[in-house]
Amino acid sequence: MINTKWLLTFSTLCEEKSFTRTANKLFMTQSGVSQHLAKLEDHLAQTLVIREGKQFVLTDAGLRLLDDANAVLAAINNLEQHIGFDTPDEGKLRIMTPGSVGLKLYPHCLDLQQTHPALSVEFRFAPNRDIDKALLENTIDIGLMTRTSLHSEIVTTPLAEEPLLLVTPAVVEDCSWQTLETLGFIAHPDSAHHAELLLGANYPQYRSAASLPQTGFSNQIGLILEPISRGLGATVLPAHAVAAFPNQHAIRIHQLDVPVSETIYLAEHHLKPRPARVDMLVTHIKRWLKH
Template identity: 55%
Template sequence: MINTNWLHTFCTLIEVGQFTRTAEKLHMTQSGVSQHIHKLEEQLGVTLLDRQGKTFTLSTAGQKLYKEAGKILTDLTNLQQSVVNDPAFEGHVRVMSPGSLGLKLYPQLLTLQQRYPKLIIDFRFAPNSDIEQAIVNAKIDFGFMTIKSKLVDVCCQPIAKEPLLLVTPSTIEQPNWSTLEALGFIGHPDGSHHANLLLSQNFPQFQHSNLFTKTGFSNQIGLILEPVSLGLGFTVLPKHAVDAFSPSSKIKIHPLPIPVSETLFLCTRRGIKLPKRIDTVIAEAKKSLQAEQVLGE
């Protein structure tokens, strides 16, 4: 393998044209420059320079080497820069979150991308279990979850809380237990879990969401409140999903005596140093979530 230091000295000598000036430019002695050239010739087994006293011309082999060496040294320089360079506002960032949180964060991260067009946001909506596995398998850079992972490879940091809300059609003024039973439940993938968390704390009659008549189901976070808005039932959803629904005039949010929130966890693969671009996106997400929480307190 060709010694890149010798190759760099050779190319610099050809560009400068003199041994003395080459030595000055490279902070070497003149004999050191000559030694590099001789070692390169010995390694390749060819004469690179046709010397005439203190001057020289390139041999045929020298011309070929100089033509190719410039490309090689440029590629090596670019490779080093790409490895060492860690830009804060450039590169791909892969994120996953539950649907409700995604409705809140994705538009804001797109605004961040508008400010820094080279920062490419890849945002996926997924349940906690899929997010957890994506982190373990390095398919994403980080994720948000509403449960703390028990896997040793996943590091979870609590960063905010998201309230769970009871939502009914706009015609319902103050729902009691019989009102909810009459309405029926609009299900969604986390519907039973959310209903159990919120309703069990506020209605002594509550035993399980499965005891409600099921009047609809949707696995699309943006559509869960559609049947509610049409008067077909009630549901329990995280706040960000409710905030994103339009027209909001067709639904009604009912504050309950005992508020219940889900903790939002920032999750990464344990032991991995995150690039600066990931830190940029995480900081923006934290700022959004924590600012909203302070305002809501």
Template identity: 45%
Template sequence: MINPVFLRTFCTLVETKHFTKTAEQLFITQSAVSQHLRKLENLLDEPLIQKTEKGFVLTPTGEQTYQEAKKVVASLQAFKEKVTTDSEHVGVVKVMSPGSIGLRLYPQLLALQTQFPELIIHYQFAPNNSIVKALQQGDIDIGLVTEHANSSLMNFEEVAQEPLQLVLPSPIENLSLESLRQLGFINHPDGHHHANQLLKANFAEFTHIKDIKENGFSNQIGLILTPVSIGLGFTVLPQSAVASFAEPEKIHIHELTKPSMEPIYLVMQNKKHTAKRLLFVHNKIKTLLKN
């Protein structure tokens, strides 16, 4: 295999037409220039230059070698620039969040991609535990979760809070835990987490959502409230998920005595070096959620 360093030296020699100038331009010694030329000639088993009183001229093989070597050197330079250039606005960024956050965030990140077409956004909806696992395995770059996990490998930053809402099929006067038991629970990927948080704060006798019968489950954020709207049960969701439901007139948001705010954490792996595009999207997400 031909060493690309020899090709670069040869091309520079042809272009400068001088051994000393070649050495100065490449920051090597003149003897190294001669050595690179000799090794290249030995590999090709052909002379590449013919010395004259004024310097040298290329042999036919030397001329052909120069034409091909130029392409190789240019290609290697382009390769180096491509892999070492770290741009804020170029490359793929993989983001994962619960659906309620994604409903707010994904359209705004698409607007960002429209502004910077070479910044490619991959967005997935998933529950908290799946997001943390994906981050640990390096399958995604940025995660948004509502539960803090103890891990020295990841950095959790609280960037916002969102109210949780108790959603019923219709208003209930003097709502009690027994009323909710009779209704039944409509579960979703983060349903237990949300329900436990909100109901514990408001019902002294509440222990765990598992004690209330489950009347349905959906992992599609836009469909979780559909069984609620037809009277099959109640659920607990973040405010943004409730606000996105297509038929709000068919559900009732019950105001509890003690509001419950759900934290939103922005999570990335702890690394010494983080690509600029990841930091750019990370900071953009932080700004969008804080606003």
């Protein structure tokens, strides 16, 4: 492999057209310049320069090498600049969140990308276990989770609290246990957990997910409240998912005696420093979750 220092000396010599000026520019001795040139010629088994006193001319091989040497040196310079380049408004933002908080944050992330078109937002909705796995495999920059990580490599920091809400059709005013039994329960992937937290804290009759008859199921976070709006049951959802539902007039949120919230955690791999763009995103997320 060619020593890039030899190439730099050769390229500078061709530019300066003087061994003395080349040595001064590279903080070398003239003999050092000559040694680099000799080593380059030995490595290539080609005569590159023909010297006549203090002057020299390039051979045909020298002329061919000059173009390639300049291209290699420029590529190395660009590589160093690219690797060291860290700006908050350019590059990929890879984030993964649970569904509810994702509904809250994704539109804000798109607004951010519109403001900074050189950003590319890769946003995925996923359960906590998949977020853990993605962080371990370095396929995302950050994740938001509703529990602490199960892995010591993942650091989780509390960011915000998201209330859990009991939601019924808009016509329901009295949310007694008998009313819930009559309505039935619309299940979703996290409904057993959410019901355990909220209904278990407010209704002595609640024992498990089977305490209420199930009248439907949806795994699409944006559609879970659709059957509720049609009078087909009740459910428990995090507040951001409820706020994102477009037909607010068709549903009712019930304030229960014992409020219950889930903590939203920022999750990151403990070995991976934040690039400037990710640090900027985290700053925005903290602000977005407060409003």
